[in-house]
Amino acid sequence: MVKRRVHRVHRRRGLVLGLVVSILLLFVISFFNTLVSGENFAENGYSQILPLTAEDFLLPPPAEEATTIRIFGLNDVEFDFSTNYDDVQMVLDTLYPRALEVDLEDLRNPATLRNSMYIVDNRTLFLPEMFDVDQMIGRDLRINPEKIGGTAPVVLIFHTHTTEMFVDSDPSDKYTGIVGIGAYLTELLNARGIPTMHYTRRFDIVDGRSHIFGAYERQEPYIRQILADNPSIEIIIDIHRDGIEDPAPRLITYVNGERTARLMFVNGLSTRNVNGVAVPIAYLPNPNRACNLAFSFQMQMELNQSHPGLNRRIYLNAFRFSTHFLPKSLFVEVGDQRNTFGEAINAMYPLADALVNLLK
Numbered sequence: 001m002v003k004r005r006v007h008r009v010h011r012r013r014g015l016v017l018g019l020v021v022s023i024l025l026l027f028v029i030s031f032f033n034t035l036v037s038g039e040n041f042a043e044n045g046y047s048q049i050l051p052l053t054a055e056d057f058l059l060p061p062p063a064e065e066a067t068t069i070r071i072f073g074l075n076d077v078e079f080d081f082s083t084n085y086d087d088v089q090m091v092l093d094t095l096y097p098r099a100l101e102v103d104l105e106d107l108r109n110p111a112t113l114r115n116s117m118y119i120v121d122n123r124t125l126f127l128p129e130m131f132d133v134d135q136m137i138g139r140d141l142r143i144n145p146e147k148i149g150g151t152a153p154v155v156l157i158f159h160t161h162t163t164e165m166f167v168d169s170d171p172s173d174k175y176t177g178i179v180g181i182g183a184y185l186t187e188l189l190n191a192r193g194i195p196t197m198h199y200t201r202r203f204d205i206v207d208g209r210s211h212i213f214g215a216y217e218r219q220e221p222y223i224r225q226i227l228a229d230n231p232s233i234e235i236i237i238d239i240h241r242d243g244i245e246d247p248a249p250r251l252i253t254y255v256n257g258e259r260t261a262r263l264m265f266v267n268g269l270s271t272r273n274v275n276g277v278a279v280p281i282a283y284l285p286n287p288n289r290a291c292n293l294a295f296s297f298q299m300q301m302e303l304n305q306s307h308p309g310l311n312r313r314i315y316l317n318a319f320r321f322s323t324h325f326l327p328k329s330l331f332v333e334v335g336d337q338r339n340t341f342g343e344a345i346n347a348m349y350p351l352a353d354a355l356v357n358l359l360k
Helices: 002-034 112-115 134-140 178-191 215-230 288-307 341-359
Strands: 066-072 076-081 117-122 155-159 196-198 234-239 253-254 259-262 263-268 271-274 277-279 312-316 330-332
Touching: 112 117, 134 288, 155 178, 155 215, 178 196, 178 234, 178 330, 178 341, 253 341, 259 341, 263 288, 288 312, 288 330, 288 341
Parallel strands: 117 312, 155 196, 155 234, 234 330, 263 312
Antiparallel strands: 066 076, 253 259, 263 330, 271 277
């Protein structure tokens, strides 16, 4: 009898010890995920803005427990964060409208600029010397006025990842996915007098199968050939659809009362974070980085003013992706896999308007 009691006591102690160890392990894992994510609330000053309310951001009531979501912003890039909003918008990208109620003078402060305008992947670093607000806003991005309304293309739209689809897309028809979005933006720009070419070759299909990795390398010779054959082109736009691991938020806002997929511009800095030191990536040079940054910055400012909440913050990554071809190169993510094709189409109207306002 005594032996049985001792056994039960040891068993209870073992269960309690196991529970304590499990809780500590979960805490350590959670802390580690936050540490490596590159997006720490306290570090970025979010504690001054939170708590958010559903009313502020057209969000549903918050879930009872935080959810950890892994984001594949470019299919081959990922980072983690936690949010207690389980639908519609991601808390790191949706500190709107309050986080965007800053003027140009406020943005001259590097900390305010970073927190209001950018998401910085942990693979790279935000270096204030790269982000001179006055230089970025002062750069003239207008196209040659003699080209407006002409026949020679001024804008090239393409897709490094043509297989990216939406929730209601037909996988057998690329024009119901991201390629169709590019086709529609092409129509809108042409109708506004900016001659635009749409290139639909698939770079993420190899031997008939989807093959994302290496797509940027495969598209390089084709894009360079197009630019060589069409020296009139001044702007290139690589259009993608974001991909977020379930449970995925739905990237939705409203434009003129219509459900609209949210946009995100992406910049590659060609600079890697090595133990807190910015190290240039020698094999990925980008002589056009300064103008790339000015282009996305001016587009962000234009859309923040005309359609607050449409744009997520600009995503900065270590790699250059497809922004090195021309000074005026733009990388755009349109919604995610939970958006409908129609919601993505709706985002093209304000995007086209912003482009016209900057380029004409």
